[in-house]
Amino acid sequence: MNRLRSIVFSTICILVLGCILITKGLEHSPFSSVIANVCKETSQLEGRNYEHFPKPKLSTIIDASFQADFEQAVADSTPLRDQALLLNAGLQRMSIACANRVFGYSCYPTFYGSNWAYVPSHDAVVQKLNTASSNYLQSMDRAASSINALADSHENVSFYLLALDRPDASDANPTVSYVSNPLTYTTVDENLYSKLGPAVTVSRHPYLSEDDLFSSLYRTDHHWHTSTAYDRYAEQVVLMNPSTTPAAVENRISYDSIDFFGACSRTGLCKPQTPDHVDDVVIDMSSFKVTLNGTEYAGDMLSHSETYLNGNINDDVFTNRYAEYFHSDWGLWQIDNPAAQSDRSLLIVRDSYGCCTERFYAANYAHVYVIDFRHTELTAAQMLAEHPDISDVLILMGWNNIASEAGIRGLTP
């Protein structure tokens, strides 16, 4: 009996410990299709391609970089790696949830040491609020000075700032009462938005409650629903040009059969019970032309409704659906619409919040230039010099990107 138990136990342990070798060995066998399902080349969860085994060279062996790369490749070759990461975080979250039964907090970290918190009441994941450190406040001050200088040096151009409320700096974030000296929308308003001069028109949109926050944003992602983005656009575009009307809505869609676990879920290694679903506000883009890197595309490259309706998408639930459905971040592109309500030109200075929004403005402006300082060295001042037709500038970025080094550089005249 004991001998049999020892054999079974030892065999199971060896199989578990040797799973990488076994799966590597089976990669070129008739079971390769099965292995392909457990050993992928890319992780949507981690947002990266897995490392391949390095080729040994004497120099890399001596400086131990070969060993480090080899160990990374071994870790990346673990079968069902995504599931292993989620299982580990899930077990830790169980322990934290158990601890929370005594303390009764409304949210708790997604694993030990995590910067993301699970909010059971909304089955949501949010980033913990940061502390309003002097570094952050100084960056905001520098950003405000840059924007003011840029606006003052272009008197013929109207500057607007759509003051987004990001969940990681929102007064409605569930961790707001749990963090000492939190950095919230109020802090950002006091240190950035309120310091902008009269040449910049600021539209403030803070979330008023947790319910407001989680109905405006995805529960597992830091981005806003397209319907929220459209509502903000509709207000903003009328503010920028009172004679215009917002783009007509043809349809509002939610792709309920396609699961979406967003950036907070991926980084927080937490898969809530109910997934998010991509939503869209469909407008007529038939006359749109998009120019990216010198190539012209049709307007539908800005939202992949057709692809989603065909179900021709990545089946990994951790795929970044926001980028997949709309588009990923580029440095500079242009949307032209000969059928726009005006022949004016707009420069949108944006971050990923713009992915689902920029196209709406093309219904009102004949030329919309879109720039993302995280992906280009160009600055707003250069764009304005290059395109004297630009009459309006809209800053559509979270505070973190405005007050980043790239943001400050791009907004400095």
Added chain:
Amino acid sequence: MLLASLFFYAWGEPTYVVLMLVSIFANWLSAMLIEASGTKTRRVLLVVCVALNLFALGYFKYQAFLLTNINSLLGLSIPVRELSLPIGISFYTLQALSYVVDVYRREVPAQRNILYLGMYICMFPQLVAGPIVRYQTIQEQIVDRQETLNDFASGMRLFIVGLAKKALLANIVGSLATSMITKGGSAIGTAGSWAGLMAYSFQILFDFSGYSDMAIGLGKMLGFSFLRNFNYPYISNSVSGFWRRWHISLSSFFRDYIYIPLGGNRVPIGRWIFNTATVWFLTGFWHGAAWNYILWGLYYLALLLLERFFLNKVLDRLPGFVRHIYVVIAFMFGWLLFWCEDLSVMGGYLAAMFGRYGFLGSSTLWELTIWEYWPVFIACALASTPIVPWAKDALIRWATENNELGKPLYDEKRLSTDGMCDYDQILGQIEDAPASKKLMVNVVLTACDLILVAFLVMSICSVISGTFNPFIYFRF
């Protein structure tokens, strides 16, 4: 085995493998010469060999510390070389020294085959983090050992226990400990500083004893029987008892190769204090080239002297749990000395422990995160007691209806690893039990194996996650 060990070492230390080879050759040659020489020559050879070993250790581990202190003390500017510490040098140097001294003392014959000696010095299971295995413990196993299925399985069980201690306990409480010391006393207050120190106390126990268990388990899988290195130190009722259970292979090394040769305790009181002080100074200094380690060693010297001259008489009259609380507080403050290399950080931390920055410092309780860890602390507290041996003994007593089981596994003097995860031994003890009870015991043992497999999977998941996988014994 030698090739595997050298490959293992070269994987982490491609350049220092040469140092390891030189060490093997030098110690092999020295021992051969010592054995073949007359009394005077052998003593000279021993001194030369010991000096060579200590020079290598001193050069790589202590050179920067010593020169920095000499420079600042004498106003000199002797250049200090920033060398990376060869992994495991403190362990394999002591192993090599113990071998050469044992040959000198004629307690073991010199190993003529350099490959066998090389295998002993750089044996991969315990090369990096101990335990310090004496040559005399495994001299026969080096040449002739038996690998059995039962040993393999019991070694695997012990390996999994060690891995789980490291990956599931030490790493998790370690993340709290690091967070607390990084934030500093003013941010964490009294609650955070005590929780952080408690976390560190568990981290160091499960980190180090986990590695020892893995090493002993791996050795067992390969047919070696190493002595145990940790014997539930946190259940001790005195500081001297703590040191009979903590890092046993190091304590016994210093006892047999420093303390007893200096005269042990059969000397006048002044000399005894000198002998003890020497041992504790070296114990502290061995752990790291920094003042806090020396302070840590001297702290234990002070506690042991206090116990010997005063405290033991008081403690003997106190209930067991009070003595236990005294030991817990003693080793926790000891770990604080061990933890903080920067004495100013230590001062700030101590101030926080005693209320200087209020109960929570500048943080909220939620933000401190200490509340998240109480289930882990309970698991750690249970795992630091001999709950498994107690359960095992209870199971055997139930099956055999025999209350005379001999020395339990956690007995202070029990050093062999027999009985640790060894199911054959348990089944041997219940041979005369009724069949139904035997079946029940087998069911329990199978359930234990299933739990261990679950621990293995969870540990691998934790290691893969790699969110927090520090190796706090890197200094050694």
